[in-house]
Amino acid sequence: MTADGPAIVVSDIRKSYGDLRAVDGVSFTVAEGEFFGLLGPNGAGKSTTLEIVEGLRKPDSGSVRILGESPWPRNPKLLPKLGVQLQASSFFERLTSKEQLQTFGSLYGVSRSAAVDMLELVGLTDKADVQDVDLSGGQRQRLSIACALAHDPEIVFLDEPTAALDPQARRNLWDVLRAIQARGKTIVYTTHHLDEAEILCDRVAIVDKGRIMAMGPPAWLVRKLDAQTQVIVEHGTVTADVARTLPGADNVVDDGVSIIIATNDAGLTIKALGELDALNKAQVRTATLEDVFLHLTGRAYRE
Amino acid sequence: MRAFSSLSLAMFKASYRDKAALFFTFMFPLMFLIVFSLLSGVKLGSEVEIAVVGDSRVVAALKNSEGVNLQEFKDSTTAINSLRDGNVAAIVVSQGDSIDVRYANGDRAETGPALAKISDAVASANLGAGTTPPKFAVRQKPIEETAFEPIQYLTPGILSWGVSTAAVFSSALTLVAWRRKQVLRRIQLAPIGRGSVLSSRLLLAIVIALLQAALFVAVATLPVFGLQLSNQWWLAIPLLILGTLAFFSVGMLLGAVCRTEDSVTGAANLAVLPMALLAGSFFPIDKAPDWVKLITNALPLRHMNEGMLDVLVRGKGLEALIVPGSVLIGFTLVISTLAAVFFRWEDK
Ligand SMILES: Nc1ncnc2c1ncn2[C@@H]1O[C@H](COP(=O)(O)OP(=O)(O)OP(=O)(O)O)[C@@H](O)[C@H]1O
Ligand SMILES: [Mg+2]
Numbered sequence: 001m002t003a004d005g006p007a008i009v010v011s012d013i014r015k016s017y018g019d020l021r022a023v024d025g026v027s028f029t030v031a032e033g034e035f036f037g038l039l040g041p042n043g044a045g046k047s048t049t050l051e052i053v054e055g056l057r058k059p060d061s062g063s064v065r066i067l068g069e070s071p072w073p074r075n076p077k078l079l080p081k082l083g084v085q086l087q088a089s090s091f092f093e094r095l096t097s098k099e100q101l102q103t104f105g106s107l108y109g110v111s112r113s114a115a116v117d118m119l120e121l122v123g124l125t126d127k128a129d130v131q132d133v134d135l136s137g138g139q140r141q142r143l144s145i146a147c148a149l150a151h152d153p154e155i156v157f158l159d160e161p162t163a164a165l166d167p168q169a170r171r172n173l174w175d176v177l178r179a180i181q182a183r184g185k186t187i188v189y190t191t192h193h194l195d196e197a198e199i200l201c202d203r204v205a206i207v208d209k210g211r212i213m214a215m216g217p218p219a220w221l222v223r224k225l226d227a228q229t230q231v232i233v234e235h236g237t238v239t240a241d242v243a244r245t246l247p248g249a250d251n252v253v254d255d256g257v258s259i260i261i262a263t264n265d266a267g268l269t270i271k272a273l274g275e276l277d278a279l280n281k282a283q284v285r286t287a288t289l290e291d292v293f294l295h296l297t298g299r300a301y302r303e
Numbered sequence: 304m305r306a307f308s309s310l311s312l313a314m315f316k317a318s319y320r321d322k323a324a325l326f327f328t329f330m331f332p333l334m335f336l337i338v339f340s341l342l343s344g345v346k347l348g349s350e351v352e353i354a355v356v357g358d359s360r361v362v363a364a365l366k367n368s369e370g371v372n373l374q375e376f377k378d379s380t381t382a383i384n385s386l387r388d389g390n391v392a393a394i395v396v397s398q399g400d401s402i403d404v405r406y407a408n409g410d411r412a413e414t415g416p417a418l419a420k421i422s423d424a425v426a427s428a429n430l431g432a433g434t435t436p437p438k439f440a441v442r443q444k445p446i447e448e449t450a451f452e453p454i455q456y457l458t459p460g461i462l463s464w465g466v467s468t469a470a471v472f473s474s475a476l477t478l479v480a481w482r483r484k485q486v487l488r489r490i491q492l493a494p495i496g497r498g499s500v501l502s503s504r505l506l507l508a509i510v511i512a513l514l515q516a517a518l519f520v521a522v523a524t525l526p527v528f529g530l531q532l533s534n535q536w537w538l539a540i541p542l543l544i545l546g547t548l549a550f551f552s553v554g555m556l557l558g559a560v561c562r563t564e565d566s567v568t569g570a571a572n573l574a575v576l577p578m579a580l581l582a583g584s585f586f587p588i589d590k591a592p593d594w595v596k597l598i599t600n601a602l603p604l605r606h607m608n609e610g611m612l613d614v615l616v617r618g619k620g621l622e623a624l625i626v627p628g629s630v631l632i633g634f635t636l637v638i639s640t641l642a643a644v645f646f647r648w649e650d651k
Contacts, residue, residue, distance in 0.1 A: 056488060079494035090485035093477075094317040106309030107493035131320075147489075 005068065007032045007155055007186040013052050013062030015045075022048045023059070024210035030188055030203075032154075035181050037197040038190040039289070040207035046190040047087050047159055049207070053188070054084050054157050066155065080108055083153030083185075087160055089144035091132040097143050098128040101150050108151035118146040122176050138169035145176065156180060158189040162196060174200060194289040198222075206293055213296040218289055225295055227287035229266040232258045237278040246272045306495045310503040318507060324473065328511060332465030332519050339457050339585055340528060351417040352390065352589070354382040357397035360431055361439055364424035365395065371420050379405075387617060389456075389589065392417035404443045418443070454530045458523045459611030460584040465519065466512045466543060467604055468575050470550035471557070474508060475567045478558030487648050505551055512547040513540070520615075533618035539611055542624060545631040546607040552639035559645035578604050606630040 008030040015023040023045045030036045038046045051057045053064050055071025055078070064071055069078045091100050098116055105115030119125050122142040132140060145161055161177070162170045170193075177200060181187055191197050197204050198218040205215040214221055228250060233243075240254040248265030263269040266284060273279050318324070350372045355362050356379050365371055374391055376382040382394045386407055392414050396403040404421055406414050425441050432438035481487045490500055516539065523530035553574060561567035579585065581595065582604035588596065599605045610627030613619040 054492065056491065074491065076494045079492060082492065084489070084492050086485050086488060088485055090489045092313055092317060092486060093480060093484075094320040095313055099313060099316065103309055103313040104489070104493075106306050107490065107495050109305055112309075 006030060007034070007067060008036075008053060008188065009065040010049075010053060011063050011065075013049070013059040013064065015048055015052060015057065015060050021210045023052065025062075026205075026207070026210070026212055027062075028205055028212065028215060030186060032186055033181070033184055035177075035187045035200060035202045036189075037201035037204040038188070038207055039192070039194060039197050039204055039293075040190075041192070044207045045210040046207055048210075050157055050159055050188065050190060054082060055079075056084075080151060081154045083148040083151065083156040085144050085148040085156075085158045085161060087163075089132075089140050091140075091143070091147075094131060094133075096129045096131050097124055097135070097146075100132060100143060100147055104147040105150040110151045114152075115150045118149050121149065121179060122146045123172065138165045138173070141165060141169075142173065142176065145173075149180065153185070155186045155188070158187065160190050160192065162191060162193060170196065194293060198289050204289070206289070206296060208297050214292060221292045222287050222289060225287050225292050227291050227295070228262040228264055229287070230285040231261045231263055231266060231269050231273065232283040232285060233261070233273060233278050234281045235259060237280060238273070238276055242276070248272075307499045307503050310500060311506050314503060314507045315510075318473070318511070328465075328469045328473075329515060329518055331468075332461050332515065333522055335461045335464070335585070336454075336457065336519070336523060336528065339461065340454060350590070351392050351420060353417055353420065354385055354391040354394040355397065356382050356394065359397040359400075359402070359439070360428040361402050361421075361424050362395065362397055364427045364431075365421065368420055368424055370416075379403075389587070389612075393421060395421055400439055402439050402441045404441060406443070406445055454523055454528045455616045456587070456612060457585075458520065458530050459615050460608050462516055462519050463546060463582075463604060463607040463611050464575075464579045464584040465515055466546055467550040467579075467607070468571075469511055469515060470508050470547045471554040471571050471575055472568070473511070474504065474551045474554030475558040475561070475571050476554075476564060477504060478555060479561060479564050479567045482558075482647065482649060483563070485649070491648050505548070508551050509544055509547050512543050516543050531616075533614065533616055535614050535618055535620060538614035538621065538624060542607060542610045542614065542627060542631075545628055545635070546603070549603045549607075549631045549635045549638070552635050552642055555642035556638050556645065559642050559647065562650060578602050581605070582608055584608055603631055603634040 006029040010029070011027050013023055013026050014021070026045070026049050028036075038049060040046050048057065052059045053066070053071065055064075055074060058072050066078055067081060069075055071078055092103055095103060097119060101115040101118055102112045105112070116128070119128055122145055124139060124142055124146065127135060127139055132143065135143060141161055145158060148156060148158065158177075162173050165173060174196070177187065177189070201218060203215065203217050204221070206213045216224070235254065235257055238259060240252050240259055243249055243252045243259050243261050246261065246269050248263040248269040249261050250264055251262040253260045261269060270279070270282075270284070273282065350370050352372050352374060353365060354374045354376050355365065356376050362373075366373055374385070376385065379394065379396045382391070382396070383405060385391050386394055386405065393404060393406040396405070402425060404418070406418060422441070425439055428439055429437040490497075520530065520532065520536075522528065524532065554571065557567055557570045557574065561570050581588070581599045582602045583599065584604065588599055591599070606627040610624060613623035617623075
């Protein structure tokens with residue numbers, strides 16, 4: 001095992017289901033302690049990729065190394081170091097949160113009390129004696145994450161942990177994910193939420209149709225796009241014709257509610273607007289991962 | 304070991320919390336016991352099997368009577384064995400003018416009709432002899448000290464059925480539910496042998512079977528039902544365990560083949576109910592056509608029934624376990640191999 005090498009090395013993995021290329025030549029590496037996100041629309045191949053990396057599926061070709069070892073065929077030496085949350089939460093029947101954790105922990109030889117500590121991390125201590133069927137969707141997600149962490153793994157795989165959560169629950173879960181990373185874990189996770197990935201991930205890979213379209217730190221991907229900034233001012237503060245004359249302004253749209261000024265030099269444009277006293281309720285919108293996605297796939301991102 | 308004990312504990316808790324399943328597991332056999340105890344007074348008319356030793360006018364008259372099938376034996380010992388095994392309903396031992404009738408009172412529904420046929424035959428033989436006092440004197444005696452009530456043969460049958468049903472259903476449903484809820488995939492990702500998972504589930508099935516048997520026998524021995532256990536009753540324990548293994552593997556096979564809980568419930572019903580009827584768990588099948596008997600001999604439940612009857616009621620010893628035991632073990636090996644072949648970790 002390499003001490004300081006990358007935690008995960010994925011080289012050109014492929015997986016087809018009949019004619020469908022679910023994963024079509026995916027390669028990436030994840031450093032130890034890194035928070036890595038796989039983003040993409042439904043059916044992009046995120047789960048399949050993740051399952052191949054975890055060792056649940058055999059790739060048609062390509063190789064995976066986790067901490068220097070191959071996860072396929074089932075590698076009992078590696079398994080204790082991996083924590084996995086599957087896309088649909090998987091629980092034993094009719095057990096309480098506490099018992100779920102103890103049982104999953106026991107599969108890894110973890111003491112009953114250590115397993116239960118995880119409830120605190122995910123904020124479910126008050127639900128310790130509630131059965132999984134009586135938990136809310138967000139609580140189930142959190143329990144499912146806790147079960148993945150019960151044996152204190154080095155690398156954590158989470159498949160859409162924030163799916164189907166309300167905004168508040170999502171933000172709570174972000175705190176949980178950050179806390180996991182703060183413990184020094186390597187995290188690989190998938191999500192539909194580009195905004196969330198931008199906030200949480202050290203690096204992301206944008207996946208579409210089984211391929212990685214772009215990969216890197218979110219800010220870097222956005223900057224590389226070299227997209228224009230949009231300055232949005234309230235309708236009536238300046239006219240579209242005036243806006244077009246502003247320094248830096250490129251394309252101006254008046255949608256009846258706002259004047260949207262696409263600018264190559266946001267600083268100059270905003271300064272000029274300030275001199276016109278037109279900055280009341282103005283918004284500045286810089287490019288996001290969504291724009292990167294749009295640019296890469298030529299279609300708007302739909303969650 | 305921690306995984307095994309912890310998994311076992313989890314499964315016991317889960318099973319204890321499933322009140323509906325608990326009811327079916329423990330109360331259903333008792334309900335059947337009540338229903339069939341009430342029904343067992345009813346006799347189904349057809350041929351009765353009677354063993355004869357020796358020859359006389361009475362035997363000749365029996366030969367001529369309708370609805371009687373005679374089996375001739377050389378000596379009364381082998382005839383009594385045949386009676387004990389339930390192959391004949393009564394024995395007529397004819398020596399000179401004395402007629403000894405032996406029967407297993409209440410052991411089987413056809414004892415009454417058999418005795419009626421015999422007394423008819425004696426009456427007609429006496430009539431033919433035309434002497435007073437009547438030529439043939441009859442002595443009737445049950446072969447057991449205590450009389451056999453219907454409960455004696457109902458208990459092993461219904462108990463075997465209850466144990467097999469519970470083992471098939473619970474293992475099949477667990478397997479399907481675990482696959483559908485991805486528990487199997489999570490287990491696949493854990494560094495434990497699959498043996499621990501399988502054996503902890505099997506332990507649950509065996510404990511449930513033994514509890515079922517304990518409760519069922521306890522109720523059956525209440526004065527209302529009046530079951531008399533043989534001194535060898537504890538020989539039923541290995542039989543219960545082997546039976547559970549056999550039917551657990553049936554459940555595993557069904558669970559491996561079926562995708563949903565609904566389909567596996569249907570399949571389990573289809574597997575267990577006809578088998579229980581054919582194996583004679585509820586009604587004796589001695590009257591069935593030969594080809595049906597041939598089928599029933601291929602059924603593991605039939606052998607479990609027979610074994611249970613032998614050790615719980617007929618008071619037979621260890622040797623009574625040999626045939627049922629080997630059949631159940633062989634069956635388990637074949638079916639569990641099939642289950643392993645069809646086993647899938649996930650749907651799709
Ligand atoms: N076992 C399978 N058999 C056939 N096709 C499959 C199988 N698993 C996945 N697919 C197909 O492969 C493609 C990728 O699926 P995958 O589950 O990896 O997508 P995903 O990116 O995780 O999507 P989502 O965001 O909806 O979870 C999909 O088109 C899916 O229908
Ligand atoms: Mg997915």
